Each structure stands twice: as structure tokens, then as C-alpha cells.
Amino acid sequence: MNPEFEHLYQALSKVDGFIYPNEIELSWSILIVLYPFITGLVAGAFILASLERVFNVKSLKPTYVIALLTSFAFLLVATMPLIFHLGQPLRAWEIMMTPHLTSAMAIFGFVYLWYLMIVLLLEIWFDYRYDLVLWARESKGIKKWMYKALALGSDDISPKSLKLDDKLGYIVTVIGIPSAFLLHGYVGFIFGSIKANPWWSTVMMPIIFLFSAMVSGIALVMVLYIVINHLRKQKIDMLCLDTIAKYLFYIIIIDFTMESLDQIHRIYEAEESFEIISLLISGHLNFTLLIMQVGLGMFLPLATLGIIQFYKPEEKLRKLIYFITGILVLIGIFFMRWNVVIGGQLFSKSFLGFTSFKLSLIGPEGFLMASIWLVVPFFILAFLLWLFPPWKKTPVEH
Amino acid sequence: MPLHLKRLLLTGIVIISLFLLLKHALTPESFGQYGHYRGNSMNEIAALPIHFVGNNSCVSCHDTIVSMKSEGYHSDLSCEGCHGAGYKHVGDPKMEQLIKPDSREFCAKCHDINLARPEKAVTQKELKEHHSDQKCVKCHNPHQP
Known part of the structure; x- marks a missing residue:
């Protein structure tokens, strides 16, 4: 048999009920799951950084720079899954050159650029400028020139200019908070605005995406802070870790409430799509939604972090609990994105049937490709931590 | 204004100018002639050999x-x-x-x-x-x- 037909027969054998011919295969696969996941980590990590800078949560100071660099490392990769999903990476720049104002994706290009160039790069630059000048003076060879170029050749570290840097950095962070909200709220909007799909089309989507982004970003920085200090054999600032965990706990509660509200709304409204969505949740998304997203990714961390707010075990155990909880939260949020992206394509627009999805190991949309884009930001972060070590920063009195 | 801020501003202006220059150079000449696409593409498509004869x-x-x-x-x-x-x-x-x-x-x-x-x-x-x-x-x- 023609291999093309064989593939079709295989896909057809997994179809339940009635679906339209173009719904047999999913057009958005794991790379599109990664896009909101990685963007969420960016926004979440930045918001954690801004807690220290703008909201003056001083105990979070040890993670301020790590959070900023994490946000930057992940932002650099955020669009890569999209570009590789397109299959025409060399055409990607056209979205910027001839943007269509009615295209939600084209506008994302500018939201992304605004966040990268105006918010993150500027904030990191203002924060590091003093150290860049000092490192340029101390270093030798290529590193010296690199630091000098990054400091834009300026050697000015007078108290007056440092004060101005601090002020401008603060303003950038203040602008950065709504920008981070905009960045990830916008990703939610891209899904929420697809009115043809009842699983996506809800005005709550940007808000849910935003809070889940904060949850994942904070969890990531918490895990990274533990890992970095473990690798550097340094003592962890437990007050800082406890504070991150406390904020993580609060934001998970808000995220949980928002997602529950959305579901209650759906259940009470019980629109014509309700039946197929209930079947979707109890059937195809049974494992990824009920067990991975809600059970492991939300209830378990909520319970653990909740207990720790009242009863604090000894440091070593607490660190281990925070580490495991952070990983669970990240897995949970990954599956939240999975359930939105993949779940939304599993049921037919006729509301009468389902198709199925099997993740392949290799290929342009396979597990390995996705793993690459999930691992690359950690290498970028390692490079950034080597080039701009936060632990070698000279403290400046703000 | 301190030197580093002047240079930062200059860098920003250079980046934006570079973007505008790139946009100008990479946008096809006939873009937007009829709609949000390359106008010349209409003639190019019309000039392609006919494959189906009816x-x-x-x-x-x-x-x-x-x-x-x-x-x-x-x-x-x-x-x-x-x-x-x-x-x-x-x-x-x-x-x-x-x-x-x-x-x-x-x-x-x-x-x-x-x-x-x-x-x-x-x-x-x-x-x-x-x-x-x-x-x-x-x-x-x-x-x-």
C-alpha cells in the first residue's frame, strides 16, 4: 500500500466518532506547547526579579540577578520553537518587515522585541554597568574588550552617574512589570481569541496564562537558585528560599482560583460544547490534566508549600522539598500548556468526535527537537553566569 | 547627560535606524500595491505556464x-x-x-x-x-x- 495511505489509515483507526477530514492530524504539536511554556518562564522570572527591585522585598536580593539572567536566556529562545515549527525559518523575518496589523502573531513580534530590547536588556545593562566597567579594568585579553564594548566604552562610575543608573534601572523595571504582563498575557490572548475553539476561547485565557507564567517562572528561579548554589558549594540563603516559596504558594493559590473559576463558568454555562469538553477532560486529557497538571503540578505543591508555611522542617529537608516542589510545578505548568495546545485540537469542531495525538521521538516536531529547545536556554544561562557572574558583582548602595 | 547615556541613546538610534533600513531594503517594491502582498506576484503568477487545459x-x-x-x-x-x-x-x-x-x-x-x-x-x-x-x-x- 502507498505509505501515504498507510499513515492515513493508521490515523483514521484512532479516530472516535465523527470528525472533519482536516482534523485527523494535529497542526500544532509539541513545539507550540513549548512556545507558551518558555515565554511563561521569561515573564515569571522577571516578575520575581521585580518583586525585589520595585516592591522592595529585600530578602529576594540573592535571586534578583539570577532571575533577570534566566529571563533573558529563555527569552532568546522563546521564538525558536515557533520558527522551527514553521518549517521555513528563513522567512521568519518577514513577520517583522511586513507586519500585518490584524495578525495577532505579527504583533507578538513587536511585543517580544519591546520586552527584549527595552525592558530586559536595558535593565540588565543598568544593573551590570558598574561591574562591566570594573571588570573591564581588571580583565585581560578578549574578555577585557568584551566588557569594555558592553559598557559602551564608558569608564564613568562616579556616584552621580551610578545614582542616575539606579534611577533609570528602576524606571525600566516599573515599565517592565506591565510589559511582562503584556508579553505573557498576549500569548494567552493568541489562544483566547480563537473564537472557533471553545476550549481556548475564553477571556480568562490571558489571565490564566499570566498567573501560570508567574508560577512557572518563580519555580524555575527557585530550582535554579538551589542548583547553582549546590554546584558552587555555597550556603543557600534560607530566608530568600523561604520567601520565594511563600510567593510561589500565594501565586499558585491565585492561579488555581482563576483556573477553577474558568471551569466553574464553563460548567454553569454548559454551552453546546460542554459535553465534548467534559468527554475531553475525562477521556483524552485524563492523565495529562487530572493527574499531571492538577494533581502533581498543583495540589501536591499547594499542600507541601501550605504545610511549610506553618511547620518548617530542618533546612536540608526543606531545601529538598523546595527542589522537588519546584520541579513538580514546572512539570505541571508544562502539562497545562500541553492540555491547552494539544487538548484544543483533539476534539472535532462538529463536537461529535475526537482524533488522537502521539508524540514522535524524532523528526521536526518530535520529542528530541523539543528537548533541544528546552535545554538550550540552560546553556545560554550557564554562559551568561560565566560572563556576568552575579556573585562577583560589587554591591552598590541603592 | 553622562557619556554612557549618550552612547546608549546613540546605540538605540543606530539599532532603530538599522531596522528601518533593513525594512526598507527587504520590503519588495510592489508590496502593498493591491493589498497586503507583493503586487508583482499577480503578474508573475499570471505568466506561469498553464498546466490544466480543461x-x-x-x-x-x-x-x-x-x-x-x-x-x-x-x-x-x-x-x-x-x-x-x-x-x-x-x-x-x-x-x-x-x-x-x-x-x-x-x-x-x-x-x-x-x-x-x-x-x-x-x-x-x-x-x-x-x-x-x-x-x-x-x-x-x-x-x-
Whole structure:
């Protein structure tokens, strides 16, 4: 048999009920799951950084720079899954050159650029400028020139200019908070605005995406802070870790409430799509939604972090609990994105049937490709931590 | 204004200018002439060689087959739908032969059972059971099935 037909027969054998011919295969696969996941980590990590800078949560100071660099490392990769999903990476720049104002994706290009160039790069630059000048003076060879170029050749570290840097950095962070909200709220909007799909089309989507982004970003920085200090054999600032965990706990509660509200709304409204969505949740998304997203990714961390707010075990155990909880939260949020992206394509627009999805190991949309884009930001972060070590920063009195 | 801020501002201006220059250089000249696309693409597409010639071109040589087809269930189908684009064949009928598909898989494209395809519009058979060892064209003349 023609291999093309064989593939079709295989896909057809997994179809339940009635679906339209173009719904047999999913057009958005794991790379599109990664896009909101990685963007969420960016926004979440930045918001954690801004807690220290703008909201003056001083105990979070040890993670301020790590959070900023994490946000930057992940932002650099955020669009890569999209570009590789397109299959025409060399055409990607056209979205910027001839943007269509009615295209939600084209506008994302500018939201992304605004966040990268105006918010993150500027904030990191203002924060590091003093150290860049000092490192340029101390270093030798290529590193010296690199630091000098990054400091834009300026050697000015007078108290007056440092004060101005601090002020401008603060303003950038203040602008950065709504920008981070905009960045990830916008990703939610891209899904929420697809009115043809009842699983996506809800005005709550940007808000849910935003809070889940904060949850994942904070969890990531918490895990990274533990890992970095473990690798550097340094003592962890437990007050800082406890504070991150406390904020993580609060934001998970808000995220949980928002997602529950959305579901209650759906259940009470019980629109014509309700039946197929209930079947979707109890059937195809049974494992990824009920067990991975809600059970492991939300209830378990909520319970653990909740207990720790009242009863604090000894440091070593607490660190281990925070580490495991952070990983669970990240897995949970990954599956939240999975359930939105993949779940939304599993049921037919006729509301009468389902198709199925099997993740392949290799290929342009396979597990390995996705793993690459999930691992690359950690290498970028390692490079950034080597080039701009936060632990070698000279403290400046703000 | 301190030197580093002046340089930062200059860097910003350079980046934005570079972007605008790139945008100018990379946007095709005829972009936006008719809509949000390259205007010249209309003429380029119109100038492409015609691949499909239409049923009327077939009648002049294959009148008996066309008239047989017009009386059968396949009367609404285009000849080139099964035989492929005919522009080369019309230009040189002896050298450029059209395809004559006769495999079961080809017929299955339309006639295999598919829940999403209305039964009233297209006859559908379970091809795994329906004389699975024989070619469809042995019993069914595709021009008058």
C-alpha cells in the first residue's frame, strides 16, 4: 500500500466518532506547547526579579540577578520553537518587515522585541554597568574588550552617574512589570481569541496564562537558585528560599482560583460544547490534566508549600522539598500548556468526535527537537553566569 | 547627560535606524500595491505556464470517451482530475503520454469508507473486503462505472 495511505489509515483507526477530514492530524504539536511554556518562564522570572527591585522585598536580593539572567536566556529562545515549527525559518523575518496589523502573531513580534530590547536588556545593562566597567579594568585579553564594548566604552562610575543608573534601572523595571504582563498575557490572548475553539476561547485565557507564567517562572528561579548554589558549594540563603516559596504558594493559590473559576463558568454555562469538553477532560486529557497538571503540578505543591508555611522542617529537608516542589510545578505548568495546545485540537469542531495525538521521538516536531529547545536556554544561562557572574558583582548602595 | 547615556541613546538610534533600513531594503517594491502582498506576484503568477487545459481540449481527439463519461456517474469529474495536467500532452500527444491510474489505492481515494464523506454523494466500499485481490478497473470502467 502507498505509505501515504498507510499513515492515513493508521490515523483514521484512532479516530472516535465523527470528525472533519482536516482534523485527523494535529497542526500544532509539541513545539507550540513549548512556545507558551518558555515565554511563561521569561515573564515569571522577571516578575520575581521585580518583586525585589520595585516592591522592595529585600530578602529576594540573592535571586534578583539570577532571575533577570534566566529571563533573558529563555527569552532568546522563546521564538525558536515557533520558527522551527514553521518549517521555513528563513522567512521568519518577514513577520517583522511586513507586519500585518490584524495578525495577532505579527504583533507578538513587536511585543517580544519591546520586552527584549527595552525592558530586559536595558535593565540588565543598568544593573551590570558598574561591574562591566570594573571588570573591564581588571580583565585581560578578549574578555577585557568584551566588557569594555558592553559598557559602551564608558569608564564613568562616579556616584552621580551610578545614582542616575539606579534611577533609570528602576524606571525600566516599573515599565517592565506591565510589559511582562503584556508579553505573557498576549500569548494567552493568541489562544483566547480563537473564537472557533471553545476550549481556548475564553477571556480568562490571558489571565490564566499570566498567573501560570508567574508560577512557572518563580519555580524555575527557585530550582535554579538551589542548583547553582549546590554546584558552587555555597550556603543557600534560607530566608530568600523561604520567601520565594511563600510567593510561589500565594501565586499558585491565585492561579488555581482563576483556573477553577474558568471551569466553574464553563460548567454553569454548559454551552453546546460542554459535553465534548467534559468527554475531553475525562477521556483524552485524563492523565495529562487530572493527574499531571492538577494533581502533581498543583495540589501536591499547594499542600507541601501550605504545610511549610506553618511547620518548617530542618533546612536540608526543606531545601529538598523546595527542589522537588519546584520541579513538580514546572512539570505541571508544562502539562497545562500541553492540555491547552494539544487538548484544543483533539476534539472535532462538529463536537461529535475526537482524533488522537502521539508524540514522535524524532523528526521536526518530535520529542528530541523539543528537548533541544528546552535545554538550550540552560546553556545560554550557564554562559551568561560565566560572563556576568552575579556573585562577583560589587554591591552598590541603592 | 553622562557619556554612557549618550552612547546608549546613540546605540538605540543606530539599532532603530538599522531596522528601518533593513525594512526598507527587504520590503519588495510592489508590496502593498493591491493589498497586503507583493503586487508583482499577480503578474508573475499570471505568466506561469498553464498546466490544466480543461475538458474541452480532450473532446477534439477523445470524443467517444468523453461522451461515454458524460453518461455515467463520473460525468461531473474533470478528465485531468484522474489523468493529471494535460498541457504537455496537448502540445505533443505522441511523446507526452498521460497517466492511466488503475490501482485500488487510486480508487480508494474517493471510494474507501470514510465517515466524514457523505455516503449519498460518493459510493463507498470496504476495500479490504470488496474483491480485495482484483483491480477495480477489471469490473468497473472508470469512464462509465
